[in-house]
Amino acid sequence: MLQKLETHLEKNFPFLKGKKLLITVSGGIDSVVLAHVFHQLKYQIGIAHCNFQLRGIESDLDERFVEKIAKEFNCQFHSIQFLTKEYCKKNKVNIQIGARELRYDWFQKLYTEYEYDYILTAHHLNDVMETFFINLSRGTGLDGLASIPPINQNIIRPFLIVSRNDIETYANNLNIKWREDQSNAETKYIRNKIRHHITPELYKLHPNFEENFLNTVLKIHDSKIFIKQKIAALQKEIFTTKENDFIIDKNIIKNLSDFEIYELFKPFDFTATQEIKKLIATQTGKQIYSSTHTLLNNRDSLILSINTQDLNEDVYMIEHMQDIHHLPISLNFSFANKEISKDCIALNLEQTSFPLMIRKWKDGDYFHPTGMRGKKKISKYFKDEKFSLRDKENTWLLCNHQQQIIWIIGHRADRILTCKPEKENLVYISV
Amino acid sequence: MLQKLETHLEKNFPFLKGKKLLITVSGGIDSVVLAHVFHQLKYQIGIAHCNFQLRGIESDLDERFVEKIAKEFNCQFHSIQFLTKEYCKKNKVNIQIGARELRYDWFQKLYTEYEYDYILTAHHLNDVMETFFINLSRGTGLDGLASIPPINQNIIRPFLIVSRNDIETYANNLNIKWREDQSNAETKYIRNKIRHHITPELYKLHPNFEENFLNTVLKIHDSKIFIKQKIAALQKEIFTTKENDFIIDKNIIKNLSDFEIYELFKPFDFTATQEIKKLIATQTGKQIYSSTHTLLNNRDSLILSINTQDLNEDVYMIEHMQDIHHLPISLNFSFANKEISKDCIALNLEQTSFPLMIRKWKDGDYFHPTGMRGKKKISKYFKDEKFSLRDKENTWLLCNHQQQIIWIIGHRADRILTCKPEKENLVYISV
Structure with a gap:
C-alpha cells in the first residue's frame, strides 16, 4: 500500500514523472526517506553524496552507508571527498558557506555531465518553518518570509509540503535506517530553539496549523514575485x-x-x-x-x-543595442538563436534595462557564476582561473545600470542575470 | 524628562499635533498609559469609557476610576452604560462582537457630535504579534499577517509601535495606577498561549526582534495594499x-x-x-x-x-451612468459636488465597476453601516429602524457586481463601498 507521503508526491509533483532525478543524500533521515520514496515510486534516480571529511571516520561511514543504499536501489551512485577545511581557509568563508558552495557546485556539474533533469533536495516543512521564524526575527521582509522556494530553477524540494513528523512515521513504518545528520551546525542552535520551543506551541494554536502555514508561505512567495514583476514594469x-x-x-x-x-x-x-x-x-x-x-x-x-x-577604470555605456561602435572591444547584439558559451550570453529583453556598461574590475566586485550556487568574488575567480596580472587588466565586465556584473566577457556569465537559451524574448550578446 | 514612549509618539505621529483626540480608556494599563502620555504631551484630549455592565460592581468601579483620571487631567469625559447582555441576546451575537459593535458605534457618534479629529485606541505591538500568530495559524494569508492597521480611517493606534514591556515600564516609573483589564475574553485563551509560550521565545531569537517584527508587518501591510491596487487596475x-x-x-x-x-x-x-x-x-x-x-x-x-x-426579487442592472430609465425608482448620477445624506451617496469612480444593480433584500444580506464598525444584517437594520413589512417590500438596495450592498437607497450607505465628500474623482448618486 502506498503511504501518505508517496500519494502527496505523485499528486503535487506530477512533472517529475519520467524524468531523470539526481537525489542528494547526506545519510540523514530526510534525504534517505526522499530517496526511498522515489525508488518505491519507480522513478529513474541517481544518488549523490558529499563527504566533507569534517568528522573523520563518521564521514566515511556516512558515505559507505549511502553507497549501500544506492546499491540496494540498483541506481547510479556519485560521491566525492572534499577538502572542506582547506577550501574554507583558502577562500576565507565559514564551514557552512564553504560546504554549500562545494556541494551545489558539484551537484550542478553532475546535473550537466550525467544529463539529469532535476536535482532533488530533502528540505521539509519544518525547515521552512524554522527559516520563516529566523527571517521574521531578522526582519528580512516579505522576501525572507517566502522562505525556501519549492522550485528554484533545476532544484526541486518535493518534501516542502510534508512535515518532519510524516517523514519519521514513514521511516518507522517501513523500518528504514538512517544516520544522524550533523549538518547545519551554524544555525543549529537557533533552529533547535525554534524546533523545540516555538513550533510545538504553534501546532497547538490550530488543528490545521501545518496546512495553513504552508498555504500562507506559498501565498507570500507568489505575492513577492507579483510585486517584483509590477515594480520592474x-x-x-x-x-x-x-x-x-x-x-x-x-x-x-x-x-x-x-x-x-x-x-x-x-x-x-x-x-x-x-x-x-x-x-x-x-x-x-x-x-x-x-x-x-x-x-x-x-x-x-x-x-x-x-x-x-568609484570605479578604477574607464566606463563605456551602452545606451541601446546599436550603440557599440565606441566600445574598446567588439560586442555583437543579435536576436538570432545562438549557442550559449563563454563567448556568448543571452539576456531577457523584458528584464534588461539599458544603459548597460562595460568596465574593468574593481575590489569588492562579485558575481553568481553559472553552474554553481552562491556568489564569487571576481578577484577569487581570476585567482582560481590562474589569470595573470595582464589577463586581469585586459578583461572587461558587462554590467547593468545597478553595477551588477552580467558577464566576465569571454569567460563566465552571471547565472541570475543571464538566461538559458530555451527561454523566449532573448537577445544574444557575443564577442 | 520625557520618556522613551513620549519621544516615540512625537516622532512617529506628528500629524496628531494640534488635533482634538478622543482617547478610549477601559481603565486597563494600556489605555490609562495612552491617556497619560497624551496628557503629558499637552494634546487636546477627551476620554471615552464604556461601561458594559458585565461584571457588576467591578464595571462601575472601572467607570469611576476612569472618570477620576479625566478629572485629574481636566479634560472632557464621556461615559455610557450599555445593556450589553440584552443587546447581544436580542441581536444573536456573542458578547465580544456585541461589545465591539456597541463600543465603536458609540465612539463614532462622539467623534461626530463633539467634533474630534481622531479616535485613539491603545492596541500595542504585542497585540499585533498575537493577532499575527492567530492569523498565521488560521491561514488567513497576507491580509491576516498585515494584522491590525496603525491607521484605519479616523481610528489611530499610536501604541502599535511600542511593546507591552515599554508600557509597563512607563507606568511603573511614573507610578501610574490602573485596573486589571477583563476584556478580550473570547481570544483570551489563545492570546495567553502566544503571550506566555511563543512571544518570549521569539524575543530570544534576535536582539532586535521587536523592531524587525514591526518592520516586517508594516511591509506586509504595504505589500497587501499594493497588490490590491494592481489587481483592481x-x-x-x-x-x-x-x-x-x-x-x-x-x-x-x-x-x-x-x-x-x-x-x-x-x-x-x-x-x-x-x-x-x-x-x-x-x-x-x-x-x-x-x-x-x-x-x-x-x-x-x-x-x-x-x-x-438566487435572488427573490427583480433585479435591474445599471450598465453605465445614463442607463437609469428602466429602473423602478428614479436615480440620478452627477459629478457636481453634493451633500452626502440618506438620499445621496458618493462613489469613487476608480474603484467602482459597472454594471451596478438595484434589487430587493434577501435573507443573509448584510452591509457595513456608515457611522459604525462591523457589519449588520439588513433584516436587523430593518428591525432596528422599525420598518413595516410594506416598508421592507418597498425598499431598494444598490449593489455592485459582486452583490455587495452599497446603499439601502434613501436610508443608509455602506461605509466601505461609499466615499466621504472630501475625496477626489467622485460620482454622486441621489434619489
Missing part, C-alpha cells in the same frame, strides 16, 4: 534613459506610494524613502548619494546616475 | 462590461500567473484557480459556479455573470 515605464543616466519625472514620483518609491529605488541602494521625498521637495541642484548611485533634483526631474568616480 | 483593464456580464478574453487569462487569476476571481467567490484554468481548456459552453456567480466558457471569452436565480 513600473521602472521600465517611468525611468527613461538619457546618455548614461535615468531621468524620472518628479510629478510621477509624487503620485507614487511610499512602498512603490522604496521598491523602485532599492536596487540602486536608496532605501530611505523619506530622503527621496525630501529631495523632491527641495530646490533644484540638490542631490543624495547611495553606495552606488547619485540622485539629483533637476527642475522637473530626478536624475539617477552611477557613481563612476 | 488589472480587472478594470481586462474585464469588459456587456449588458449584465463581464466578458474576459481567454487569451489574456492564459498569460496571467496563477496568483493573478486567483486574486482576480476571488471577489466573485471563485477560489480554485485550477478549475478556472481547466474551464478555459475545455470546449465552449462549459460553465462553473460559485456561490454568487457563473463563469461560462464561450469561444474566445469567459463570461462572468451573476447568479440572479
Whole structure:
C-alpha cells in the first residue's frame, strides 16, 4: 500500500514523472526517506553524496552507508571527498558557506555531465518553518518570509509540503535506517530553539496549523514575485534613459506610494524613502548619494546616475543595442538563436534595462557564476582561473545600470542575470 | 524628562499635533498609559469609557476610576452604560462582537457630535504579534499577517509601535495606577498561549526582534495594499462590461500567473484557480459556479455573470451612468459636488465597476453601516429602524457586481463601498 507521503508526491509533483532525478543524500533521515520514496515510486534516480571529511571516520561511514543504499536501489551512485577545511581557509568563508558552495557546485556539474533533469533536495516543512521564524526575527521582509522556494530553477524540494513528523512515521513504518545528520551546525542552535520551543506551541494554536502555514508561505512567495514583476514594469515605464543616466519625472514620483518609491529605488541602494521625498521637495541642484548611485533634483526631474568616480577604470555605456561602435572591444547584439558559451550570453529583453556598461574590475566586485550556487568574488575567480596580472587588466565586465556584473566577457556569465537559451524574448550578446 | 514612549509618539505621529483626540480608556494599563502620555504631551484630549455592565460592581468601579483620571487631567469625559447582555441576546451575537459593535458605534457618534479629529485606541505591538500568530495559524494569508492597521480611517493606534514591556515600564516609573483589564475574553485563551509560550521565545531569537517584527508587518501591510491596487487596475483593464456580464478574453487569462487569476476571481467567490484554468481548456459552453456567480466558457471569452436565480426579487442592472430609465425608482448620477445624506451617496469612480444593480433584500444580506464598525444584517437594520413589512417590500438596495450592498437607497450607505465628500474623482448618486 502506498503511504501518505508517496500519494502527496505523485499528486503535487506530477512533472517529475519520467524524468531523470539526481537525489542528494547526506545519510540523514530526510534525504534517505526522499530517496526511498522515489525508488518505491519507480522513478529513474541517481544518488549523490558529499563527504566533507569534517568528522573523520563518521564521514566515511556516512558515505559507505549511502553507497549501500544506492546499491540496494540498483541506481547510479556519485560521491566525492572534499577538502572542506582547506577550501574554507583558502577562500576565507565559514564551514557552512564553504560546504554549500562545494556541494551545489558539484551537484550542478553532475546535473550537466550525467544529463539529469532535476536535482532533488530533502528540505521539509519544518525547515521552512524554522527559516520563516529566523527571517521574521531578522526582519528580512516579505522576501525572507517566502522562505525556501519549492522550485528554484533545476532544484526541486518535493518534501516542502510534508512535515518532519510524516517523514519519521514513514521511516518507522517501513523500518528504514538512517544516520544522524550533523549538518547545519551554524544555525543549529537557533533552529533547535525554534524546533523545540516555538513550533510545538504553534501546532497547538490550530488543528490545521501545518496546512495553513504552508498555504500562507506559498501565498507570500507568489505575492513577492507579483510585486517584483509590477515594480520592474513600473521602472521600465517611468525611468527613461538619457546618455548614461535615468531621468524620472518628479510629478510621477509624487503620485507614487511610499512602498512603490522604496521598491523602485532599492536596487540602486536608496532605501530611505523619506530622503527621496525630501529631495523632491527641495530646490533644484540638490542631490543624495547611495553606495552606488547619485540622485539629483533637476527642475522637473530626478536624475539617477552611477557613481563612476568609484570605479578604477574607464566606463563605456551602452545606451541601446546599436550603440557599440565606441566600445574598446567588439560586442555583437543579435536576436538570432545562438549557442550559449563563454563567448556568448543571452539576456531577457523584458528584464534588461539599458544603459548597460562595460568596465574593468574593481575590489569588492562579485558575481553568481553559472553552474554553481552562491556568489564569487571576481578577484577569487581570476585567482582560481590562474589569470595573470595582464589577463586581469585586459578583461572587461558587462554590467547593468545597478553595477551588477552580467558577464566576465569571454569567460563566465552571471547565472541570475543571464538566461538559458530555451527561454523566449532573448537577445544574444557575443564577442 | 520625557520618556522613551513620549519621544516615540512625537516622532512617529506628528500629524496628531494640534488635533482634538478622543482617547478610549477601559481603565486597563494600556489605555490609562495612552491617556497619560497624551496628557503629558499637552494634546487636546477627551476620554471615552464604556461601561458594559458585565461584571457588576467591578464595571462601575472601572467607570469611576476612569472618570477620576479625566478629572485629574481636566479634560472632557464621556461615559455610557450599555445593556450589553440584552443587546447581544436580542441581536444573536456573542458578547465580544456585541461589545465591539456597541463600543465603536458609540465612539463614532462622539467623534461626530463633539467634533474630534481622531479616535485613539491603545492596541500595542504585542497585540499585533498575537493577532499575527492567530492569523498565521488560521491561514488567513497576507491580509491576516498585515494584522491590525496603525491607521484605519479616523481610528489611530499610536501604541502599535511600542511593546507591552515599554508600557509597563512607563507606568511603573511614573507610578501610574490602573485596573486589571477583563476584556478580550473570547481570544483570551489563545492570546495567553502566544503571550506566555511563543512571544518570549521569539524575543530570544534576535536582539532586535521587536523592531524587525514591526518592520516586517508594516511591509506586509504595504505589500497587501499594493497588490490590491494592481489587481483592481488589472480587472478594470481586462474585464469588459456587456449588458449584465463581464466578458474576459481567454487569451489574456492564459498569460496571467496563477496568483493573478486567483486574486482576480476571488471577489466573485471563485477560489480554485485550477478549475478556472481547466474551464478555459475545455470546449465552449462549459460553465462553473460559485456561490454568487457563473463563469461560462464561450469561444474566445469567459463570461462572468451573476447568479440572479438566487435572488427573490427583480433585479435591474445599471450598465453605465445614463442607463437609469428602466429602473423602478428614479436615480440620478452627477459629478457636481453634493451633500452626502440618506438620499445621496458618493462613489469613487476608480474603484467602482459597472454594471451596478438595484434589487430587493434577501435573507443573509448584510452591509457595513456608515457611522459604525462591523457589519449588520439588513433584516436587523430593518428591525432596528422599525420598518413595516410594506416598508421592507418597498425598499431598494444598490449593489455592485459582486452583490455587495452599497446603499439601502434613501436610508443608509455602506461605509466601505461609499466615499466621504472630501475625496477626489467622485460620482454622486441621489434619489
